[in-house]
Amino acid sequence: MIRQALVWGVVVAVLRLVVVPPESCPQVDAVAVRGGIAEGTAWLVRGQRDDGRFLYGYSSDSDEVSSDYNYTRHAGVLDALYRAGRIGPADAGLRYVRDNLVRHDGWTAFVPVGEYASAGANALLLVALMHRRQETGEERYDELARRIARFLVAQTRPEGSVLQFWRPDTQRRVPDVFGTYSTGEVFYALALMHRAFPAEGWERPAHRIADYLATRRDEAEGYAYRQPDHWAAYGLATLAPAGLTDVEAEYGRWLAGYFGYLVRFEAQHLDGGVIPWEESGSGLGTTGEATTALWRLAGEDPRLADLRDELGERSTCMAGILVERQVPRADSNPLARGAWFARGYTQMDDQQHAIAALIGSDEVLR
Amino acid sequence: MSFGFLVAGFLGATNAGRVALACQAERPGTRSIALALLAGSCLVAVAAVFADDLLDGLSISPESFRIAAGLVLGAAGVRTLVWPEPASGPFAAILVTPELACLAVSFGADEDTWKVLAAAAPALLVVIAAVARPRGPMALAAQFLAALQLVVAVALIVSGVRDV
Numbered sequence: 001m002i003r004q005a006l007v008w009g010v011v012v013a014v015l016r017l018v019v020v021p022p023e024s025c026p027q028v029d030a031v032a033v034r035g036g037i038a039e040g041t042a043w044l045v046r047g048q049r050d051d052g053r054f055l056y057g058y059s060s061d062s063d064e065v066s067s068d069y070n071y072t073r074h075a076g077v078l079d080a081l082y083r084a085g086r087i088g089p090a091d092a093g094l095r096y097v098r099d100n101l102v103r104h105d106g107w108t109a110f111v112p113v114g115e116y117a118s119a120g121a122n123a124l125l126l127v128a129l130m131h132r133r134q135e136t137g138e139e140r141y142d143e144l145a146r147r148i149a150r151f152l153v154a155q156t157r158p159e160g161s162v163l164q165f166w167r168p169d170t171q172r173r174v175p176d177v178f179g180t181y182s183t184g185e186v187f188y189a190l191a192l193m194h195r196a197f198p199a200e201g202w203e204r205p206a207h208r209i210a211d212y213l214a215t216r217r218d219e220a221e222g223y224a225y226r227q228p229d230h231w232a233a234y235g236l237a238t239l240a241p242a243g244l245t246d247v248e249a250e251y252g253r254w255l256a257g258y259f260g261y262l263v264r265f266e267a268q269h270l271d272g273g274v275i276p277w278e279e280s281g282s283g284l285g286t287t288g289e290a291t292t293a294l295w296r297l298a299g300e301d302p303r304l305a306d307l308r309d310e311l312g313e314r315s316t317c318m319a320g321i322l323v324e325r326q327v328p329r330a331d332s333n334p335l336a337r338g339a340w341f342a343r344g345y346t347q348m349d350d351q352q353h354a355i356a357a358l359i360g361s362d363e364v365l366r
Numbered sequence: 367m368s369f370g371f372l373v374a375g376f377l378g379a380t381n382a383g384r385v386a387l388a389c390q391a392e393r394p395g396t397r398s399i400a401l402a403l404l405a406g407s408c409l410v411a412v413a414a415v416f417a418d419d420l421l422d423g424l425s426i427s428p429e430s431f432r433i434a435a436g437l438v439l440g441a442a443g444v445r446t447l448v449w450p451e452p453a454s455g456p457f458a459a460i461l462v463t464p465e466l467a468c469l470a471v472s473f474g475a476d477e478d479t480w481k482v483l484a485a486a487a488p489a490l491l492v493v494i495a496a497v498a499r500p501r502g503p504m505a506l507a508a509q510f511l512a513a514l515q516l517v518v519a520v521a522l523i524v525s526g527v528r529d530v
Binding site for chain 2: 003004007008011012015016019020022023024254256257258260261264268307310311314
């Protein structure tokens with residue numbers, strides 16, 4: 001009897017402490033979410049330099065800023081700023097892009113000096129331009145958008161895979177190199193192009209990439225398991241009004257399950273616990289972005305309608321976590337205020353993804 | 367979840383083969399057998415009826431608890447596969463196991479109570495039959511049902527991870 005009671009005690013303790021700690025979703029409303037967006041974008045804008053680039057990273061432990069830079073993240077930050085309505089700073093960042101454009105074979109690509117043209121960076125740039133168009137109603141960059149989209153299509157192979165790089169020195173694509181995220185980024189960018197210019201045929205390469213992501217990417221590119229791809233979630237949500245194939249809808253369901261699980265996991269580890277866990281703003285943000293994109297998708301596609309309410313709950317939960325994890329506006333350190341840190345460090349994409357997730361959650365909470 | 371899956375889960379977690387082995391080893395009286403069946407039935411009923419309240423109180427979503435239930439079922443299933451004989455203890459508590467409790471809570475949180483109770487009934491009938499005539503390759507039966515339990519465990523974990 002004592003042995004049996006002991007077994008029960010051990011099972012209950014292990015389950016509670018390790019497997020199912022309580023899921024904590026801090027209360028959040030639209031006001032708090034908008035405050036979080038404003039503080040996050042303010043961090044990016046405070047760190048913007050005269051040439052339009054942004055502060056890359058900051059360590060609060062050593063009080064040091066990072067001298068690194070990443071052009072894919074630059075484009076991603078532009079998109080977050082455009083979506084948040086911070087057109088001025090985003091346009092300043094866009095000036096840096098426009099100073100570093102290469103034209104070739106009917107297309108244009110953003111290629112900083114000494115770098116290869118990256119499909120991921122250019123896809124996010126195109127996403128940013130599409131969101132700028134939505135926010136401002138201006139069409140002044142439509143031709144640039146089309147030229148960048150042609151670069152992305154030129155990087156896309158017949159079966160839907162996307163080569164990551166094009167080399168300015170050889171003027172050729174770099175063979176057999178694929179980015180972890182760039183395929184999904186290109187899919188999303190082309191889906192946005194289709195939404196903006198539905199008569200121009202951008203949906204064909206977009207569907208081709210979506211089918212590759214859903215059926216072949218992981219095996220072809222050597223991943224041991226199916227990749228959680230929040231850019232693909234955005235792409236599916238954007239293409240949904242025009243209609244998804246059954247394969248794409250099923251892929252959306254799989255992504256919803258995966259990201260729903262990640263939100264639950266984060267909610268279980270918000271308050272620490274036996275297993276130390278502190279996710280970055282970028283990690284939390286991408287999970288939140290995907291969850292909200294899939295919530296939108298579930299509202300568009302009747303095959304996924306059963307997921308809508310739960311995805312809305314998960315999105316709100318992640319918004320609460322993000323608001324709670326953000327350095328409050330009362331913090332006196334301008335390099336920390338409004339940012340999301342993990343292990344004493346933050347960088348521009350932490351803010352980019354967290355802001356984008358909160359923008360999506362704001363839509364859910366409305 | 368299909369009704370068949372629920373029945374499979376209860377067949378594995380109640381494991382009539384293991385109960386029959388215990389019956390053979392301990393030769394319990396009718397009263398002990400009745401108590402064991404009553405205790406097992408009560409455990410399933412209480413767990414299924416109060417599953418939502420319990421998980422709400424513990425701030426655990428049904429999907430996350432499904433993963434926990436799968437892990438407990440899996441661990442218990444492996445143990446029975448390797449050592450089919452039940453641990454020593456009062457026969458009346460033979461069905462009061464962590465795996466049966468976790469399974470009933472998980473099913474109760476996901477499905478209507480009547481459906482869970484209806485799915486548990488065939489498993490309890492199989493246990494009654496095994497206790498009434500504990501003959502045949504009981505260790506093998508216990509291992510077979512443990513393997514079924516493992517399959518259910520994996521399905522629960524996968525479903526818990528894949529559900530929103």
